[in-house]
Amino acid sequence: MTFRARHLLGIEHLHPTEITTLLDLADSYADHNRRGVAHRDVLAGLTQINMFFENSTRTQASFEIAGKRLGADVMNMEMQASSIKKGETLIDTALTLNAMHPDLLVVRHPHSGAVDLLAQKVNCAVLNAGDGKHEHPTQALLDALTIRRAKGRLHRLSIAICGDVAHSRVARSNIMLLGKMENRIRLIAPPTLMPSGMNEFGCEVFEDMEEGLKDVDVVMMLRLQKERMDGGFIPSEREYFHRYGLDAAKLAHAKPDAIVMHPGPMNRGVEIDGTIADDINRSVIQEQVEMGVAVRMAAMDLLAQNLRAARTETQGVMA
Amino acid sequence: MTDTLFINARLIDPVALTDTLGALLVRGGKIAEVFDTNPNAGDAQVIDCGGKCLAPGIIDIGVKVSEPGERHKESFRSAGRAAAAGGVTTIVTRPDTLPAIDTPETLEFVERRAQADAPVHVLPMAALTKGREGREMTEIGFLQDAGAVAFSDADRVVTDTKVFSRALTYARSLDALVIGHTQDPGLSKGAAVTSGKFASLRGLPGVTPMAERMALDRDIALLEMTGARYHASQITTARALPALERAKRNGLNITAGVGVHHLTLNEMDVADYRTFFKVKPPLRSEDDRVAVVQAVADGLIDVISSMHTPQDEESKRLPFEEAASGAVGLETLLPAALRLYHAEMIDLPRLFRALTLNPARVLGLEAGRLQAGAPADLILFDPDAPLQLDRSQLLSKSKNTPFDGARMQGKVLGTWVDGDRIWENA
Numbered sequence: 001m002t003f004r005a006r007h008l009l010g011i012e013h014l015h016p017t018e019i020t021t022l023l024d025l026a027d028s029y030a031d032h033n034r035r036g037v038a039h040r041d042v043l044a045g046l047t048q049i050n051m052f053f054e055n056s057t058r059t060q061a062s063f064e065i066a067g068k069r070l071g072a073d074v075m076n077m078e079m080q081a082s083s084i085k086k087g088e089t090l091i092d093t094a095l096t097l098n099a100m101h102p103d104l105l106v107v108r109h110p111h112s113g114a115v116d117l118l119a120q121k122v123n124c125a126v127l128n129a130g131d132g133k134h135e136h137p138t139q140a141l142l143d144a145l146t147i148r149r150a151k152g153r154l155h156r157l158s159i160a161i162c163g164d165v166a167h168s169r170v171a172r173s174n175i176m177l178l179g180k181m182e183n184r185i186r187l188i189a190p191p192t193l194m195p196s197g198m199n200e201f202g203c204e205v206f207e208d209m210e211e212g213l214k215d216v217d218v219v220m221m222l223r224l225q226k227e228r229m230d231g232g233f234i235p236s237e238r239e240y241f242h243r244y245g246l247d248a249a250k251l252a253h254a255k256p257d258a259i260v261m262h263p264g265p266m267n268r269g270v271e272i273d274g275t276i277a278d279d280i281n282r283s284v285i286q287e288q289v290e291m292g293v294a295v296r297m298a299a300m301d302l303l304a305q306n307l308r309a310a311r312t313e314t315q316g317v318m319a
Numbered sequence: 320m321t322d323t324l325f326i327n328a329r330l331i332d333p334v335a336l337t338d339t340l341g342a343l344l345v346r347g348g349k350i351a352e353v354f355d356t357n358p359n360a361g362d363a364q365v366i367d368c369g370g371k372c373l374a375p376g377i378i379d380i381g382v383k384v385s386e387p388g389e390r391h392k393e394s395f396r397s398a399g400r401a402a403a404a405g406g407v408t409t410i411v412t413r414p415d416t417l418p419a420i421d422t423p424e425t426l427e428f429v430e431r432r433a434q435a436d437a438p439v440h441v442l443p444m445a446a447l448t449k450g451r452e453g454r455e456m457t458e459i460g461f462l463q464d465a466g467a468v469a470f471s472d473a474d475r476v477v478t479d480t481k482v483f484s485r486a487l488t489y490a491r492s493l494d495a496l497v498i499g500h501t502q503d504p505g506l507s508k509g510a511a512v513t514s515g516k517f518a519s520l521r522g523l524p525g526v527t528p529m530a531e532r533m534a535l536d537r538d539i540a541l542l543e544m545t546g547a548r549y550h551a552s553q554i555t556t557a558r559a560l561p562a563l564e565r566a567k568r569n570g571l572n573i574t575a576g577v578g579v580h581h582l583t584l585n586e587m588d589v590a591d592y593r594t595f596f597k598v599k600p601p602l603r604s605e606d607d608r609v610a611v612v613q614a615v616a617d618g619l620i621d622v623i624s625s626m627h628t629p630q631d632e633e634s635k636r637l638p639f640e641e642a643a644s645g646a647v648g649l650e651t652l653l654p655a656a657l658r659l660y661h662a663e664m665i666d667l668p669r670l671f672r673a674l675t676l677n678p679a680r681v682l683g684l685e686a687g688r689l690q691a692g693a694p695a696d697l698i699l700f701d702p703d704a705p706l707q708l709d710r711s712q713l714l715s716k717s718k719n720t721p722f723d724g725a726r727m728q729g730k731v732l733g734t735w736v737d738g739d740r741i742w743e744n745a
Contacts, residue, residue, distance in 0.1 A: 111638035113592030134522030197516030
């Protein structure tokens, strides 16, 4: 057993061997998914609750499908509409849910650290589906799997992460994961969208897109998170696209076989040119979505194994 | 009233900056005489200090007592007991209550409650502007007559420079002390931590340390213009120090303080979103911390405060960005400050200069000195006694201390206010 974690809260606390274990399992799930092989016994009898305090159709659907493919009873809770409007605190919500004995809790929250806080108060396995500007571990894992399948390896690659790094939990989790697997990471962003201290994480920081993209193997675009901005980070979307949007001319500075990634949903014509996004020779964006389901199946499978092992142990002690 | 003679005391004198064995006689609530050897006791009651430290009681500028409005967080009774246990003999209370202390009537309420319940001296501050809203100045004259020792909008900045300059000018005519919070409001809006590698790693909104220097620069310019008497409540960054030094050298009427948490903790202590470490301004880098400790040792920063801010569990058990700011500090001020002494960054007389003498000078008080004629506000403490802090044992109603479980050194053995013993630790 090389995956010991009880929760999947972030990439920060995962060991490289845990990452590899998870990706290996996800890889096989990806193949099975393509062939239509079902695994409804893996999470049979377990209850998975998706708690989204922030809207996300895509991620929630991905977690829901992953759970259902493995046989879990999946329930979605729209937390925006529910108790927080009535003034209930996050911890009370957690305790209430905990009393219903779920097995897997998938949580997205608009505040950094909120999922960690919630995980301290429940007995089930918690999966972070994105907390504020902090982490989005399953996104980084699905990106890693996509890269590994496209490039045949997940080390010694030169990877550019471009765009709104400041507001991106995807960027933070990816920097952590790709760094742990010993890749060269180049961050490209206008200075207003680059968090401070990023060079101390071992990343190279660029303000010029063409310079930053030079000879990279992977181009990872980020969504401009307009909803997280309180104004004035960039002068306009058209100037942003001109200077930082990925088009054929800028992509020409990367390696000829460089792949293009985007976590979605895309702002076409803002951070990425539509023709690049649709170019089946360069873009792996659809594959990322596909790997998302496989990675989430693998994550829930491994966490459920640990959860069952822990419960058996407790019962052994009590007997 | 009988005289009290403290013998075999290690006298910490913040005026002479000495740390010597001696004795001290208290008569009629005041220090009558200081001796360098034990004198004949006569009929005085003798307290043998056994070589432990005898120092002036701490004068803590900027204590939040949550009366009126949030008495469940802290009352004058609980804050007064916590102060006595912590060796604080004078608390200077903040006006950021609900409602704010911005009229002589609310100030009288504070004084009446303090008089009834607190065993230590309580000196209230009043708001500088009505409702702390930064629009109209308060009745500074009436409030001063009613006993306000300083005027401050606490952690709010008066953003309208015209309003602030008028308030400073008016305060100058009454020789009233104005206490400012030096954080540029635009840059610090929404910030939960100091920007940098740690903030980026945790995905928390950060404020550049430059926000402090910018606000200090602005206030210094207004002091130059108005000549008011001004105290910057918390200077916590290296970058603000040259401006402070220059302003003092140019003869402006300016002093500065710092909270003990900024002297003993840094931004990394927040670790995995520990909200008890969320304070305002946020904890800084280790480089800033060391620079600010040095500034206290050099006397550039005048005052160390606890910045005692009680918060209940509900306001802290939240995601970091949503959690309330502030930490209690009355009972941990001394052992926390003594960390600097044990780390050999400052000696005891200089530490007590910042805890007693300088705050007394800022406020124009007689206390804070081991001199004949000064009020007998004294503490006896053992700077080396080890303890492990247990927050449930705090006398404050709120237990939001960042030092829970911390190993510290320094126990208050006794506290005297006007010659009366108000606290004893056996």
